[in-house]
Amino acid sequence: MIQRFANHLSEPRPIGIVGGLGPYAGYDLVRKIFRWTKADSDQDHLPLMLHSFPGWIPERPAYLLGRTRENPGEDIGSVMAQLARNGARVIGMPCNTAHSPRILDVALERLRETGLDVTFVSIIESAVRQVRELCPNGGRVGLMGTVATLRERLYQDALEAAGLEPALPDDDDCELVQRAISDPDFGVKAFSDPVSPRARRILLDAARRLAEEKRVSLILLGCTEIPVAVTESHLWGVPVVDATSVLARELIRASCPERLKEPSNPQSEKDSA
Amino acid sequence: MIQRFANHLSEPRPIGIVGGLGPYAGYDLVRKIFRWTKADSDQDHLPLMLHSFPGWIPERPAYLLGRTRENPGEDIGSVMAQLARNGARVIGMPCNTAHSPRILDVALERLRETGLDVTFVSIIESAVRQVRELCPNGGRVGLMGTVATLRERLYQDALEAAGLEPALPDDDDCELVQRAISDPDFGVKAFSDPVSPRARRILLDAARRLAEEKRVSLILLGCTEIPVAVTESHLWGVPVVDATSVLARELIRASCPERLKEPSNPQSEKDSA
Numbered sequence: 001m002i003q004r005f006a007n008h009l010s011e012p013r014p015i016g017i018v019g020g021l022g023p024y025a026g027y028d029l030v031r032k033i034f035r036w037t038k039a040d041s042d043q044d045h046l047p048l049m050l051h052s053f054p055g056w057i058p059e060r061p062a063y064l065l066g067r068t069r070e071n072p073g074e075d076i077g078s079v080m081a082q083l084a085r086n087g088a089r090v091i092g093m094p095c096n097t098a099h100s101p102r103i104l105d106v107a108l109e110r111l112r113e114t115g116l117d118v119t120f121v122s123i124i125e126s127a128v129r130q131v132r133e134l135c136p137n138g139g140r141v142g143l144m145g146t147v148a149t150l151r152e153r154l155y156q157d158a159l160e161a162a163g164l165e166p167a168l169p170d171d172d173d174c175e176l177v178q179r180a181i182s183d184p185d186f187g188v189k190a191f192s193d194p195v196s197p198r199a200r201r202i203l204l205d206a207a208r209r210l211a212e213e214k215r216v217s218l219i220l221l222g223c224t225e226i227p228v229a230v231t232e233s234h235l236w237g238v239p240v241v242d243a244t245s246v247l248a249r250e251l252i253r254a255s256c257p258e259r260l261k262e263p264s265n266p267q268s269e270k271d272s273a
Numbered sequence: 274m275i276q277r278f279a280n281h282l283s284e285p286r287p288i289g290i291v292g293g294l295g296p297y298a299g300y301d302l303v304r305k306i307f308r309w310t311k312a313d314s315d316q317d318h319l320p321l322m323l324h325s326f327p328g329w330i331p332e333r334p335a336y337l338l339g340r341t342r343e344n345p346g347e348d349i350g351s352v353m354a355q356l357a358r359n360g361a362r363v364i365g366m367p368c369n370t371a372h373s374p375r376i377l378d379v380a381l382e383r384l385r386e387t388g389l390d391v392t393f394v395s396i397i398e399s400a401v402r403q404v405r406e407l408c409p410n411g412g413r414v415g416l417m418g419t420v421a422t423l424r425e426r427l428y429q430d431a432l433e434a435a436g437l438e439p440a441l442p443d444d445d446d447c448e449l450v451q452r453a454i455s456d457p458d459f460g461v462k463a464f465s466d467p468v469s470p471r472a473r474r475i476l477l478d479a480a481r482r483l484a485e486e487k488r489v490s491l492i493l494l495g496c497t498e499i500p501v502a503v504t505e506s507h508l509w510g511v512p513v514v515d516a517t518s519v520l521a522r523e524l525i526r527a528s529c530p531e532r533l534k535e536p537s538n539p540q541s542e543k544d545s546a
Contacts, residue, residue, distance in 0.1 A: 041462055045293065
């Protein structure tokens with residue numbers, strides 16, 4: 001395979017996806033890559049590999065919140081290196097929490113050790129750039145994510161550096177959002193297809209309070225489990241940025257920009273009505 | 274990674290999926306594997322790789338119908354071997370047409386050349402076994418698939434060997450079903466998410482005529498693009514067997530039988546109402 005890639009330098013650069021964090025987020029990213037690709041036939045779609053090894057990658061929040069010393073970056077880096085050795089030249093990871101530098105730097109070091117020329121596309125940087133484009137004059141951005149992502153300030157620092165003001169849900173809502181993501185009885189990780197009504201209601205309520213009480217001009221879904229449950233393009237009158245969808249577009253752009261579908265295409269975001 | 278597999282002999286056998294045939298069928302199979310897996314957390318899901326290289330695998334019908342001499346089995350076999358070298362020990366391919374022995378035998382020979390112990394799970398054999406279980410006393414089975422799959426008699430021979438009577442749509446309907454799958458202006462391969470109303474209507478009409486005019490006791494969706502468009506568990510009063518869903522269950526069973534969810538679970542087939 002790698003040899004075939006080398007013979008097709010003008011061809012798309014193969015996309016590698018670090019899946020399993022969680023599994024449905026990987027599948028959601030694959031779906032969004034297909035959705036945003038200009039394609040009339042099988043052969044028009046981009047080369048893509050999804051490696052989903054959830055059982056071998058320790059929980060990211062447990063490490064970031066100090067409950068374990070086992071850094072998941074090592075195993076994530078092994079998956080990245082494996083994707084690269086299989087020919088991936090553009091890599092994305094649909095898990096915001098795993099973008100904490102304490103995890104990601106270790107993983108990217110493993111990737112670098114392969115000596116292969118691979119572009120890692122950050123979901124955080126991609127999403128913040130998209131938010132910046134939608135709010136060119138700054139503004140207050142409502143942020144939903146795991147407790148670990150918020151405590152690590154993964155988005156807050158990047159938004160502030162881009163001249164934007166992050167607004168978080170209240171502490172109670174942050175805890176509820178975390179449960180909507182990971183509670184074994186009703187969370188999105190346990191019930192993804194379909195999502196439980198309880199998880200979806202929690203997420204919509206938290207979004208409503210961001211819109212109404214914090215008066216944000218945009219809501220950023222900064223956990224890849226959330227858009228599995230919440231597929232609207234607007235909530236309570238406020239535009240929503242789905243970081244997974246932005247990552248999908250940036251991966252296509254890095255692989256083969258001429259295959260990127262324009263956002264105006266009516267087929268591109270069927271769930272956004 | 275392969276070393277880690279070796280250290281976990283009691284762990285699930287990693288699943289490899291030959292994607293890209295078409296891309297949405299690969300994604301539909303991943304979804305159905307997740308859906309049929311007993312899992313309360315990320316870590317409960319099975320290790321899985323999807324390799325989707327649609328641009329490098331020649332069209333299967335073109336080869337089977339004699340329009341090209343390039344056998345796609347060579348490239349399919351390369352993908353299978355690549356999955357095996359990455360640790361896949363159970364492999365599935367969500368494309369019925371590619372299960373023609375003229376293609377599959379070449380591919381499996383490439384897989385065998387790796388010398389690795391890999392189980393290939395046939396979608397045809399899996400689906401026919403499921404149909405047989407649902408029709409223990411025989412019966413007439415309505416069959417929908419590509420023109421190439423029908424001409425190759427992939428399902429007809431297997432159904433007859435199992436004591437079942439295959440019933441095909443009329444020639445006009447067969448052509449229409451083919452267009453619903455592959456027409457660049459409205460077919461499922463070009464418009465998968467969402468599917469075009471025209472493609473769905475054609476498929477439902479063909480199913481209706483199988484149910485009403487051919488009086489079949491079951492309808493078998495023998496092309497992996499069809500269940501992307503038709504997700505019902507019954508059509509016109511007749512039970513539907515979705516070969517992709519059956520393949521998903523057989524792959525889980527071959528990987529780690531204790532993780533296979535029972536069909537009675539209400540979450541398992543949300544689209545089947």
